[in-house]
Amino acid sequence: MPDDLREGRIVIVGASLAGLRAAETLREEGFTGSLTVIGDEPHPPYDRPPLSKQVLLGRMAADAAALPMRRDPDAEWRLGVRATGLDPVGKQVLLADGESVTYDRLLIATGTRARPWPNADEAALDGVFTLRTRDDAGRLTERLAAGPRRVLVIGGGFTGSEIASACRERGIEVTLAERGPGPLVGALGGTLSMLAAGMQRAHGVDLRCGVTVTALRGNGRFTGADLSDGSHIDADVCVVAMGAVRNTEWLAEAGLAAGPRGVACDAGCRAFNMYGIVTDDVFVAGDAARFPHPLFEYQMLSLEHWGNAVTQAEVAAHNMVSPEPARRPHLAVPVFWSSQFGLNIKSVGVPTFSDQVVIAQGSLDERRLVAVYGYRGRITAAVTVNMAKWLEYYQGLIETAAPFPPGPGAADGRPLVAAFPIPSNVPDPKGLFHGPTVALTGYLPDRRLTVVRPAD
């Protein structure tokens, strides 16, 4: 039996980071059967993080970010064709061109897309953009190069903040509107949001928090937007950066536990069906997955993290070709990075899974620090700003559930800067224009998803 798993037909839906790394791993693990990768974008797999950084800064072309292969996975690439449905009984993926592909085992790696502006007519105005694909980035960069008078960014999450940063670096006036109390607050809580807001203002961003954008204006061409405080912003480019939506609609009839927060799976990346029963031959990895994590009380996490897409794809691929006793759990601690306004921000663990935060090294004034997050007396996350070398140390503390706050001089022999932990102030994402990029999505594997947040 084990030998059989190295043969047969494997289909991967989603030809991006998770899809490519899974395909390579399958071959590394000795899979000799047929491998098909289906992707709706017409391009071979490319890397997204540079799109809001080097590309918007004009330092590289939007089409230059192809991902290198670790090895040629010897796959049939079916690019530019969307999977429209899944027949789990006939074991077929249905394609938009009317064809279908039969599988023995399937990997879902369809990731996310940019959440569109809710009013379709306003979203269709010339000059209104979202940023998820290299084509999006190409169009937006062209517009930035044309020298707009002002760019309006809606949403102060990582992507929105990076876009604002790139605009300022190019000398373009930018207004950033965020419904919540500050930028990055949904991901990092109140303290680091203060730092982020300070950086934005110091770099000349016209930052408007606690306001909603009520309407985008323009006659064919975007000319500005109305805000809920009665003000109006004149701008000729608008970037809607309101977070991501999971690409799970194509699974609506598949009977899987798939919904707007992702496809629920077990610790071994096997998808649950809608009754909460784990499937035998359907696996999930990357931004599309929702998976339980023991460090965070087995709550289901939905991540939008580059590193998670890679490690989860590797675990899923290993498990797809391994008999049950040889299967591995996906236990990696979430790690994320962002660069904006000259700062390198890295996070490990789940900052939103916290009730308190303490600045363990550095300070807000120096713009160099490590913030450590705790939940009920243990360390659950750390964020470094321009102190990335410390990340690994704190990762160790998270993995061993070390007590919070960390002991004085835990890391470098220096005393804790803020001796007193303060509330981490992570607001309810419902009141924000941006998502947390690590979302706690409750315990239930079925479609009725509830958001469970640490209460106190």
Added chain:
Amino acid sequence: MDKPLAERRCERLILPEPGKKPGAEAREGWLEMQIVVDLTRCQGYAQCVFLAPEVFELHGEEALLYNPAVPDDQLDRVRQAAAACPVQAILLGEEVSAGAR
């Protein structure tokens, strides 16, 4: 798939990617390899910046920016950078060729 590298590169020279934008002249020649840096692992040691400054740069104190499309004349330097990176965060390789049906 098991043709020598040079031959496959020639195929690419004859068949440039359709719809290639004029802004992409930096990629002229089509011979370059691609890199990706695992920035979850990168600790900003900057060895790569010293070894291949035309490809890697630090933005601010420790945020690494790089050009994923490595120009041919930088290939040796990038190989050295990848070997020197203390956390082995730099992956150099070919992109998936879009000859797929």
